Amino acid sequence: MSGLLRARSTLILLGLGVLMAWLAVSKFTTPTSLTILTGPEDSGTHADALRYKSLLERRGVKTTVEPTDGTVENLRRLVQEGGNQIAFAEVGLEKAVDEPELEEKLVSLGTVSVQPLWLFVRADLEVDEERDLAGRRIVLGAAGSGTRVFAKAILTANDVADQVTTVTVEKDEPEESLAALKAGTLDGLFALGEPDAPSIGEALMDDSIMPLTFRRAAAYERRYPGLIAVTVPEGALNLARNVPNQDLELIALATNLVAPEDLHPSLIDVILGVATRVHAGPNVLTEAYRFPSAAEISLPLSRRAEHFYQDGPPPLVRYLPFWLAGLLNRTLLLISALAGLIVVLLQTVPPLLSAHFNRSLGAIYKRLETVERSFGTGDFDREASLKTIDELIEETAHLGIPFPPLRAPYFEMRQNLHDVRDRVEGSTQ
Numbered sequence: 119m120s121g122l123l124r125a126r127s128t129l130i131l132l133g134l135g136v137l138m139a140w141l142a143v144s145k146f147t148t149p150t151s152l153t154i155l156t157g158p159e160d161s162g163t164h165a166d167a168l169r170y171k172s173l174l175e176r177r178g179v180k181t182t183v184e185p186t187d188g189t190v191e192n193l194r195r196l197v198q199e200g201g202n203q204i205a206f207a208e209v210g211l212e213k214a215v216d217e218p219e220l221e222e223k224l225v226s227l228g229t230v231s232v233q234p235l236w237l238f239v240r241a242d243l244e245v246d247e248e249r250d251l252a253g254r255r256i257v258l259g260a261a262g263s264g265t266r267v268f269a270k271a272i273l274t275a276n277d278v279a280d281q282v283t284t285v286t287v288e289k290d291e292p293e294e295s296l297a298a299l300k301a302g303t304l305d306g307l308f309a310l311g312e313p314d315a316p317s318i319g320e321a322l323m324d325d326s327i328m329p330l331t332f333r334r335a336a337a338y339e340r341r342y343p344g345l346i347a348v349t350v351p352e353g354a355l356n357l358a359r360n361v362p363n364q365d366l367e368l369i370a371l372a373t374n375l376v377a378p379e380d381l382h383p384s385l386i387d388v389i390l391g392v393a394t395r396v397h398a399g400p401n402v403l404t405e406a407y408r409f410p411s412a413a414e415i416s417l418p419l420s421r422r423a424e425h426f427y428q429d430g431p432p433p434l435v436r437y438l439p440f441w442l443a444g445l446l447n448r449t450l451l452l453i454s455a456l457a458g459l460i461v462v463l464l465q466t467v468p469p470l471l472s473a474h475f476n477r478s479l480g481a482i483y484k485r486l487e488t489v490e491r492s493f494g495t496g497d498f499d500r501e502a503s504l505k506t507i508d509e510l511i512e513e514t515a516h517l518g519i520p521f522p523p524l525r526a527p528y529f530e531m532r533q534n535l536h537d538v539r540d541r542v543e544g545s546t547q
């Protein structure tokens with residue numbers, strides 16, 4: 119009976135251990151799909167996301183790229199939906215999102231680029247600075263876009279916000295606005311993106327449109343955290359056509375990769391590895407190997423991203439395909455869980471079985487003590503005592519010894535039974 123009890127106890131503990139290991143591995147199973155929230159389809163972030171998609175799918179991560187109105191929508195969706203998603207978001211715009219739990223639910227994976235804020239106006243207008251926009255018809259960007267948030271901040275800082283006729287657009291897609299600007303039905307538009315973004319490049323090459331230089335860019339940088347003063351040198355975009363035809367002082371926003379705080383660590387490793395390939399090269403705004411970076415962020419940095427910037431990608435992710443790295447990672451987790459289970463079993467099962475064995479010995483000694491105490495008294499019954507001792511000897515013959523260290527007390531008990539039997543058998547009472 120005791121052997122059956124021990125077997126049942128061991129099976130129960132093993133079952134619980136396997137269940138715990140399975141739950142641990144299930145929790146950390148590496149996902150193989152990812153959604154990237156970008157900006158409008160012709161934006162630089164959307165173009166970057168398509169490059170991410172190509173590289174991620176080579177690593178075995180099925181990737182969906184979803185264009186959006188911009189940062190505000192991206193952050194709101196990440197908070198509300200969570201899951202295996204990342205998004206491009208300009209630094210500081212979380213304050214424009216009405217989500218109280220945003221900073222608890224989201225983390226930054228680092229800065230991946232600098233996005234200049236452009237102000238294009240018709241070349242035939244006398245507009246030399248932001249204050250000259252008073253009385254003009256201007257597109258600020260779609261609701262939910264970083265473009266609109268910062269354009270409104272610029273107009274407000276220059277006391278012309280209530281003097282500008284704002285033209286509302288449903289989508290932050292500059293093609294239609296550019297066409298209206300060329301046709302003369304618009305006077306200007308704000309746009310956010312790198313110089314090689316399709317709509318930005320088109321506007322820069324059009325002689326009827328003029329990019330405004332922000333002569334006080336350094337002042338904006340000082341006044342508004344998250345804004346960076348950058349310079350596009352004369353001719354940097356096209357030497358043959360001398361585009362731009364003067365040094366352009368621009369205001370730029372650091373763009374972060376943002377993710378739910380529970381995004382799987384292995385996905386973060388592969389995402390940042392891909393981001394390094396996409397963003398490490400130089401451009402007209404930044405030097406080579408500046409991005410991705412842990413600088414210029416406004417949300418808490420992911421712990422996994424922090425390790426990435428300090429130590430580089432883990433060897434498994436660095437040298438193996440993502441699916442194989444994930445498989446090995448899960449295998450190592452399972453081995454670790456099972457090793458932990460074995461340690462727990464070694465620490466708990468022996469004491470439990472020893473305690474059960476000692477209780478059995480105690481019960482036998484208690485019955486033997488009854489015989490011993492009655493020996494030599496008026497209550498002593500020789501035949502009954504011999505019968506009791508024989509029963510105990512038979513019972514102990516089937517008593518299993520769970521561990522070698524318990525053999526000594528077992529055989530000592532057997533010897534005590536036989537000693538008492540010999541005394542009882544030799545008595546004349």
